Amino acid sequence: MTLNLTTTAKTFGDGTKALLPTNLKVNTGEIVSLLGPSGCGKTTLLRIIAGLETPDPGGKIWFDSDDVTDLPVERRQVGMVFQSYALFPNMSVRANIGYGLKMKKLPKADIEARVSEVLEMCQLNDYAQRAITALSGGQRQRVALARAIAPRPRLLLLDEPLSALDAALRETLRDELAILLRKFNITAIFVTHDQNEAMAIADRVAVMSHGEIVQSGTPEELYRKPNSTFVASFVGSAMHLAGEINGSKLKLKGGEVSLPADGTGCEAFVRAENIQINKNGSLSGYVDTVTFLGTHYRVGISGVISEPITSIFSGNKVPKLGEKIRLTIETQSILLLPSKA
Amino acid sequence: MFRSKTKLLQLTVTLTACAFLLIPTLMSVLAGVTVNYFKGVSSGLTFKWVLNVWELYADSIFLSLWLAIACLIVTLIIGLPAAYGLARHPGWLSRLLEEFISLPLAVPGLALALALLQLYGTLSGFRTSWTFILVGHVLYTLPFMVRSILAVLAAMDLKTLEEGAASLGASPWQRFRDIVVPNAMPGILAGALTVVTLSIGEFNLTWMLHTPYLKTLPVGLADSYASMRLEIASAYTLVFFVLIVPLLMAMQWASARAQRIAQ
Amino acid sequence: MTNRTFVLTCLTPLLIFSLAFLAFPLMRLFLASVEGDNGWAVYLDIIRKPRYINTLVLTVLVSLATTFAALAVSTTAGMFLVRNKFRGRNILLSILTLPLAFPGVVIGFLIILLGGRQGLINQITPGHVVFAYSVLGLFLGYLYFSIPRVLLTVMAAAEKLDPALEEAARTLGANPFRVVVDVILPGLMPSLIASGAIAFATAMGAFGTAFTLATNIDVIPMVIYTEFTLSANIAMAAALSIVLGIVTWILLLIARSLSGTTVAAGG
Numbered sequence: 013m014t015l016n017l018t019t020t021a022k023t024f025g026d027g028t029k030a031l032l033p034t035n036l037k038v039n040t041g042e043i044v045s046l047l048g049p050s051g052c053g054k055t056t057l058l059r060i061i062a063g064l065e066t067p068d069p070g071g072k073i074w075f076d077s078d079d080v081t082d083l084p085v086e087r088r089q090v091g092m093v094f095q096s097y098a099l100f101p102n103m104s105v106r107a108n109i110g111y112g113l114k115m116k117k118l119p120k121a122d123i124e125a126r127v128s129e130v131l132e133m134c135q136l137n138d139y140a141q142r143a144i145t146a147l148s149g150g151q152r153q154r155v156a157l158a159r160a161i162a163p164r165p166r167l168l169l170l171d172e173p174l175s176a177l178d179a180a181l182r183e184t185l186r187d188e189l190a191i192l193l194r195k196f197n198i199t200a201i202f203v204t205h206d207q208n209e210a211m212a213i214a215d216r217v218a219v220m221s222h223g224e225i226v227q228s229g230t231p232e233e234l235y236r237k238p239n240s241t242f243v244a245s246f247v248g249s250a251m252h253l254a255g256e257i258n259g260s261k262l263k264l265k266g267g268e269v270s271l272p273a274d275g276t277g278c279e280a281f282v283r284a285e286n287i288q289i290n291k292n293g294s295l296s297g298y299v300d301t302v303t304f305l306g307t308h309y310r311v312g313i314s315g316v317i318s319e320p321i322t323s324i325f326s327g328n329k330v331p332k333l334g335e336k337i338r339l340t341i342e343t344q345s346i347l348l349l350p351s352k353a
Numbered sequence: 354m355f356r357s358k359t360k361l362l363q364l365t366v367t368l369t370a371c372a373f374l375l376i377p378t379l380m381s382v383l384a385g386v387t388v389n390y391f392k393g394v395s396s397g398l399t400f401k402w403v404l405n406v407w408e409l410y411a412d413s414i415f416l417s418l419w420l421a422i423a424c425l426i427v428t429l430i431i432g433l434p435a436a437y438g439l440a441r442h443p444g445w446l447s448r449l450l451e452e453f454i455s456l457p458l459a460v461p462g463l464a465l466a467l468a469l470l471q472l473y474g475t476l477s478g479f480r481t482s483w484t485f486i487l488v489g490h491v492l493y494t495l496p497f498m499v500r501s502i503l504a505v506l507a508a509m510d511l512k513t514l515e516e517g518a519a520s521l522g523a524s525p526w527q528r529f530r531d532i533v534v535p536n537a538m539p540g541i542l543a544g545a546l547t548v549v550t551l552s553i554g555e556f557n558l559t560w561m562l563h564t565p566y567l568k569t570l571p572v573g574l575a576d577s578y579a580s581m582r583l584e585i586a587s588a589y590t591l592v593f594f595v596l597i598v599p600l601l602m603a604m605q606w607a608s609a610r611a612q613r614i615a616q
Numbered sequence: 617m618t619n620r621t622f623v624l625t626c627l628t629p630l631l632i633f634s635l636a637f638l639a640f641p642l643m644r645l646f647l648a649s650v651e652g653d654n655g656w657a658v659y660l661d662i663i664r665k666p667r668y669i670n671t672l673v674l675t676v677l678v679s680l681a682t683t684f685a686a687l688a689v690s691t692t693a694g695m696f697l698v699r700n701k702f703r704g705r706n707i708l709l710s711i712l713t714l715p716l717a718f719p720g721v722v723i724g725f726l727i728i729l730l731g732g733r734q735g736l737i738n739q740i741t742p743g744h745v746v747f748a749y750s751v752l753g754l755f756l757g758y759l760y761f762s763i764p765r766v767l768l769t770v771m772a773a774a775e776k777l778d779p780a781l782e783e784a785a786r787t788l789g790a791n792p793f794r795v796v797v798d799v800i801l802p803g804l805m806p807s808l809i810a811s812g813a814i815a816f817a818t819a820m821g822a823f824g825t826a827f828t829l830a831t832n833i834d835v836i837p838m839v840i841y842t843e844f845t846l847s848a849n850i851a852m853a854a855a856l857s858i859v860l861g862i863v864t865w866i867l868l869l870i871a872r873s874l875s876g877t878t879v880a881a882g883g
Contacts, residue, residue, distance in 0.1 A: 062520060064519075064520075086520075086523055087522070091521075092520035098514050099517070100514060100531075101509075102538075111523070115522035160520070160521075357792075366693055366696075367696050370712060377726035380730075381729055391734060430629065431629045431630050431633055434625075435627055437623070438630075439627070441623045442627075450627070450631075453634060453638070459817065459864050459865040459869070460860075461822075461823060461857070461860055463821070463841065465641070467840070467854060467857050468644060468645035471645050471648045472644040519619075525623075526622070554717055554722075556721050556824045574721055574725070575827065575828065578721065578724070578728070598714065601716060
């Protein structure tokens with residue numbers, strides 16, 4: 013199913029503009045992530061698509077060629093996984109998963125068959141008769157997903173589906189979710205504030221800030237070609253090289269670097285992996301912190317700009333704390349982005 | 354184990370309070386089965402007084418039971434949807450409404466009964482019917498039902514649960530039936546037991562609203578205290594205890610359970 | 617039907633019932649109070665005529681005595697039962713909460729069994745000791761009614777008191793008495809005020825107990841009753857009911873804002 017949103021906005025009763033007029037197209041089978049910090053409007057957008065919020069007049073929501081703008085949530089045929097899962101505590105796992113099918117008034121036998129199929133797909137066979145309260149966080153997450161997809165919704169919506177889990181579990185389930193979503197072969201939109209999650213799961217990421225989508229593209233596009241300082245720092249946490257730009261030269265506290273192009277009216281950003289410790293480097297700074305991360309070290313360096321910067325180091329000769337070091341930044345790796353007005 | 358003086362003092366106060374509450378209760382039970390209370394237990398034990406009570410007041414007892422059941426049904430029909438409405442629409446208007454329907458908890462039953470009599474006392478068909486007493490009982494017990502359910506509903510994330518059901522295709526009525534009512538059950542049970550217990554024991558309103566042909570159990574009790582010999586009054590009190598104590602215990606158990614869930 | 621209309625429909629029965637049987641009757645009661653021969657002066661009469669003002673003073677005094685006695689007994693017993701776990705504790709607790717379901721009339725009768733002519737005290741003491749129908753009897757009846765209600769509120773609050781606070785005070789050198797004054801009582805204060813207000817309001821409005829015991833004592837509920845049934849002075853009965861209702865309502869509002877609990881006030 014193709015989702016199409018045109019000039020959809022949301023103003024709350026108190027005048028807050030939670031969502032500015034937004035256009036969004038999601039193609040059949042595509043998995044799109046809405047990524048942004050809290051309060052950027054991503055959940056509001058998801059809830060509008062679900063039918064849980066009514067958009068301001070003028071907005072239109074299309075499922076294929078059906079205008080669903082005025083359809084209440086219960087008639088939109090969307091599957092939704094809630095942040096808190098919203099599993100019904102008065103029903104067993106099986107009854108939760110079968111509930112949407114029951115609402116469709118399917119014959120009992122069909123419901124049983126479909127529930128068993130979904131239980132199998134989500135590896136929940138052993139828990140079918142359990143009470144919701146007897147499940148772990150990860151199991152609940154899978155039940156929520158199973159319940160949402162059981163009625164074969166036209167569109168699957170996930171609101172921060174992993175945020176209620178602890179860090180270790182979150183990483184395992186992230187990959188599991190990516191695999192499952194592709195197995196279902198369903199059009200899906202999921203909201204997250206975690207860029208790793210977005211990149212691991214989505215075909216396409218729409219980055220949101222202050223009620224609008226600021227950039228949308230594949231994870232690689234967002235990482236390599238961010239179109240704004242916000243996207244650069246939010247996706248892959250690029251660091252702002254604050255200094256004096258003079259044509260294609262950038263003068264910093266700790267030395268000078270060349271820019272890939274004329275940087276007038278721009279700001280320069282760089283990522284940690286593009287800052288190399290190199291005794292012939294043109295920049296100088298002092299080692300503040302060294303953190304061993306197994307495959308590499310993260311080195312915190314002061315004196316290059318007024319803020320500390322971070323470099324990734326994977327050599328053998330580990331820099332010592334307080335040591336004065338020299339650094340290089342590859343010209344081609346510097347991101348030149350229009351400065352905020 | 355109660356070595357210190359403070360503890361000894363505390364224990365004394367506690368035991369004295371227990372004695373104060375328990376001794377007259379036991380005396381009443383005993384008096385109800387004693388042949389002649391003035392002569393003491395030595396005069397022998399008998400069920401004669403209890404049988405007497407049954408002959409004299411069986412109608413009152415049945416009327417009270419009937420009223421309690423009717424009161425339960427009405428408070429459920431009004432209170433369950435109302436608690437849901439209040440839980441789904443939190444805000445000053447709901448607070449105000451909740452506060453207003455709780456007035457009968459604060460305002461003495463006598464005053465409420467006077468108010469009802471002032472407005473409806475001249476509608477003789479209504480005034481002399483059992484439904485008039487029922488209105489008083491519902492007025493007094495409804496806030497307990499509403500609050501008991503509301504406490505349980507407020508403790509769960511009702512809005513999200515309902516959104517979950519809606520996203521699966523459930524209409525408002527289906528959500529109410531499949532999600533709200535089953536999950537509110539502990540509150541409904543606690544509220545129901547409270548309503549029945551309070552209705553059976555209600556006197557303040559009922560005394561003003563009753564007619565000579567419609568006497569409830571507590572009205573009959575007041576009647577027996579004023580006009581019957583002590584043994585019959587005691588036996589009637591004993592019958593009341595037998596009815597009310599198990600209900601009270603069930604009510605306390607259900608309320609504690611609902612409170613645990615609401616936390 | 618949209619969600620909003622459904623939720624509003626749910627509130628409709630409640631609205632209709634409380635308008636028909638609560639709002640309108642109370643308005644009618646208020647009108648009845650000022651429709652008498654004296655008009656609005658009926659409210660002045662309450663404080664002008666000795667019969668009413670004396671009643672008011674006596675009711676307040678008995679209610680105050682009940683409140684403080686119930687607070688003292690229930691706080692002592694409540695703290696004891698919360699802090700000590702011993703065999704028989706649950707039995708004591710059951711005995712102390714049993715009277716919750718007793719209506720006022722029954723409690724009046726129990727006081728008669730205790731202090732009436734055929735009562736226990738009269739039988740076991742020399743001479744003629746009958747107090748059931750005096751102010752003392754009324755006070756004991758109200759106390760009987762209040763102890764379980766205050767006890768439950770205080771115990772709920774005491775269970776939430778962090779024992780570490782007491783231990784901290786002890787490590788800082790406070791003796792048991794100072795611990796009570798500096799830690800326990802301040803911690804319990806909101807619930808003490810709340811349950812005190814409940815006890816006071818209940819005693820002010822108690823009709824059942826007064827009905828059995830106070831045949832010769834003028835307390836407000838009895839005066840309302842006699843004005844209405846015997847003197848047919850409907851305006852005065854209504855005015856007293858309204859004053860009484862407002863006082864008890866305000867007190868219970870304070871109680872609830874402080875403790876958030878609802879213990880049945882009537883009965």
